[in-house]
Amino acid sequence: MSIPGRAVIATTVLLVVALATGVVAPPAQGHGRQHHDVHPSLRPDLVAFYDFDHPVRGTPARERDQGRSGTTIDLVAGGAAMRVRDRAYPGSGRALQTRQVNPTEAGNDDWKAGVYSPTGVSSLRAFNAAEGMTVMGWVKMTGENPQPNSNTANPEDRFNAIGLAGVLTGDSDGHAVRALLELIDVNGELRLVALGRRLDGGNSQTYAASADWRTLLPIGEWVFLAATFDFTDGTLALYRNGNPIDGFYTRADDPWLVAGPGEHRTTATDPRGIKIGGSFPQGTREQNPCDCRLDSLMFLDAVVSARDVERQYRYVTGRR
Numbered sequence: 001m002s003i004p005g006r007a008v009i010a011t012t013v014l015l016v017v018a019l020a021t022g023v024v025a026p027p028a029q030g031h032g033r034q035h036h037d038v039h040p041s042l043r044p045d046l047v048a049f050y051d052f053d054h055p056v057r058g059t060p061a062r063e064r065d066q067g068r069s070g071t072t073i074d075l076v077a078g079g080a081a082m083r084v085r086d087r088a089y090p091g092s093g094r095a096l097q098t099r100q101v102n103p104t105e106a107g108n109d110d111w112k113a114g115v116y117s118p119t120g121v122s123s124l125r126a127f128n129a130a131e132g133m134t135v136m137g138w139v140k141m142t143g144e145n146p147q148p149n150s151n152t153a154n155p156e157d158r159f160n161a162i163g164l165a166g167v168l169t170g171d172s173d174g175h176a177v178r179a180l181l182e183l184i185d186v187n188g189e190l191r192l193v194a195l196g197r198r199l200d201g202g203n204s205q206t207y208a209a210s211a212d213w214r215t216l217l218p219i220g221e222w223v224f225l226a227a228t229f230d231f232t233d234g235t236l237a238l239y240r241n242g243n244p245i246d247g248f249y250t251r252a253d254d255p256w257l258v259a260g261p262g263e264h265r266t267t268a269t270d271p272r273g274i275k276i277g278g279s280f281p282q283g284t285r286e287q288n289p290c291d292c293r294l295d296s297l298m299f300l301d302a303v304v305s306a307r308d309v310e311r312q313y314r315y316v317t318g319r320r
Contacts, residue, residue, distance in 0.1 A: 036091070037049075037051060037066075037091070037092070037296055037316060038298065038312070038315075039308065039311045039312045039315040041308050041311060042298070042300065042304065042308060042312060045134075045300040045301055045302040045304070046067045046068060046298060046299075046300055047067050047068060047069045047071075047124065047126045047127065047299050047300060047301050048065050048067040048069050048071050048124070048274065048297075048298070048299040049065065049066040049067035049296070049297070049298050049299070050063055050065065050066065050073060050096075050113075050276075050296070050297045051066060051092065051093065051094075051295065051296050052083050052093075052094050052095055052096045052294075052295060053083075053092075053093040053094050054066060055080065055083070056072060060079065060080035060083075061074065061075050061079035061080055062074055062075065063075060063113070067298070067299070069123045069124060069126065070123055071115060071121060071123040071124055071274070072115065073113050073114050073115045073274060073276070073281075074113065074114065074115060074281065075096070075111075075113050076110075076111065076112050076113055076114065076281060076283050077101065077108070077109045077110060077111050077112070077283065078097070078101075078111040081097075082096055082097050082098070082111050082113070083095075083096065083097075084096075084097045084293065086140070086293055086295075088138035088140070088222045088224075088293075088295035088296060089138065089222070089224075089296075089316045089317050090316075090317065090318060091316065092138075092295055092296060092316070094295075095138075095140070095293040095294065095295040096113055096276070096277070096293060096294045096295065097111065097142070097292075097293050098110075098111045098112050098113065098276070098277025098278060098289065098290050098291070098292055098293075098294065099111050099142070099143065099289065099290075099291045099292075100147040100148070100150070100286070100289040100291065102150070103147060103148035103150055104148070104150070104155065105150060106150050106151055106286075107150065107286060108280075108283050108284060108285060108286055109286070110278055110286045110289040111277065111289075112163070112275070112276060112277040112278035112279075112280075112281060112289065112290075113275075113276040113277055113281065114273055114274045114275040114276050114281025115273045115274055115281060116168070116174055116272055116273035116275075116280075116281045116282035117272055117273060118272065119272075120170055120269060120270030120271065120272055121270055121271055121272060121273050121274075122270055124167065124270055124271045124273075124274070125270050126301040127167055127178060127179075127266065127270075127271050127299075127301060128170070128266070128268055128269060128270050128271075129265045129266060129267070129268040130178075130231060130265060130266045130301055131230075131231055131232050131264075131265050131302075131303075132228070132229060132230045132231055132232065132301070132302050132303035133167065133178065133179040133196075133228070133229045133231075133266075133299070133300065133301060133302070133303070134179075134226060134227065134228045134229070134298070134299075134300040134302065134303060134304040135165055135166060135167070135179050135180070135181050135194075135226070135227050135229075135297075135298070135299055135300075136181075136224070136225065136226035136227070136239075136297075136298045136300075136304070136309065136312070137164075137165055137181075137224070137225065137294060137295065137296050137297035137298055138222050138223065138224050138225075138294065138295040138296050138297075139164055139217060139222070139223055139225055139292055139293070139294055140220065140221060140222045140223065140292060140293045140294075141217050141218070141219045141220070141221075141290075141291070141292050142219070142220070142291050142292050142293055143219070143291030143292075144291060145162050145183070145290060145291055145292070146158045146159045146160070146161065146162050146183070146190065146288075147159055147162075147289045147290075147291060150286050151285075151286065151287070159287070159288050159289070160184065160185040160190075160288075161182055161183060161184040161185065161288040162182060162183040162184075162190075162288055162289075162290045162292075163180075163182050163275060163276075163277060163278040163279055163287075163288040163289070163290055164180075164181040164182050164183070164225070164276075164277070164290060164292075164294070165180070165181050165274075165275070165276045165277075165294065165297050165299075166178075166179055166180030166181060166182065166195075166274070166275055167179045167180075167271050167273075167274055167299055168271045168272045168273045168274065168275060169197055169200045169201075169267070169269075169271065169272065170200045170267055170269025170270060170271060170272060171200040171201055171269065171272070172271075172272045172273070173280075174272070174273070174275070174279055174280035174281060174282050174284065174285070175275075175279040175280060175287060176197065177195065177196070177197060177204075177275070178196065178197055178198075178229075178266055178271055179194075179195075179196050179227070179229045179299075180194070180195045180196070180227075181193075181194060181225055181227045182195060182288070183213050183217075184206070186206070186208045186250055187250075190213055191208040191209055191213055192208070192209040192211075192213045192216050192217065192225075192238065192245070193206050193207060193208045193209065193238075193250075194206070194207045194227030194228070194229065194236045194237065194238050195207075196229040196231075196236060196256075197256075198231045198234075198256040198257070198258070198264065198265075198266050198267070199256070199257065199266070199267050200267040200269055202255070202256070202257070203251075203255035203256070204255060205234065205236065205249065205250070205251055205255045205256055206236075206249065206250040206251070207227075207236035207237065207238060207247050207248070207249055207250075208247050208248055208249075208250055209238055209245045209246070209247045210245075210246045210247050210248060211245070211246070216240055216245070222293075222295075223240060223241060224239075224240070224241050224242065224312075224313050224317075225238070225239065225240060226238070226239040226304065226309045226312075227239075228303045228304055228309075229303065230303045231256065231258070231264055231265055231266055232258065232263075232264045232265075233258060233264075234254065234255075234256045234258040234259075234264075236249075237306070239306070239309045239310075241313055242309055242310035242311075242312070242313030242314060243310070244306055274299065276294060276297065277289065277290045277292065277294060278290060296316070
């Protein structure tokens, strides 16, 4: 019998044994360096992960997902030039640079990243009817923020928010989000926030950090941020470098409508995409650009515990 023939028979026998015993090979979990940069406790819930070291072959203006979803994102306006050599932590490679290009002109040339589909991104279905979500990653402010508002004629006007990273709702125009890390004006003062929306077209809830955002995100310093969104009970949380951030909710009512009986999840729609470093990842409008660098952005379909946020931070920094 030929060697190929023996190989086929051997493979068939192994498959039969596996099916009979219930032992089968686990499904592949993403690509590349995921297992090196993500703590084992987080890997089962990791939907999308971008380290900006994995351009699509032949299309460097796109970045491959190292999570399980395989959701490729676009590096909008700046393309491959947006990948810069900067280590967020020991062992990391390149980072993503986002920024406003022409602050005095109304246009769509701000550097940002993400993906958008008006019919929903099916590879992000894990966030369809989700009970909870987590957004985390590294951020370094690299310039003046917030940026000048290029959508108004007043040269003194500035955007009221700085976009970091988030997952869009199922009916989003490129701005509305299901889960978002950003800085936004809260009662006249810019604050680091976790902003979430359970229902498409519904109200958002915001958990805002009490500390000055410039203390939390000083220019030139890499900071590890995380935000969790529990849609079952309406709670949110923020973390910096593995530690919880003191804060407050901007609404005291029930914007997510979770006070009543029954199961509480997000709307059963696929998100229309992911946005990073600003809004409208389809490149139709400049909104809330961030002059910053981002690295190792993770989007999970579960509420990560405070202990696991700390584990992730220590895992990649080597701190004990």
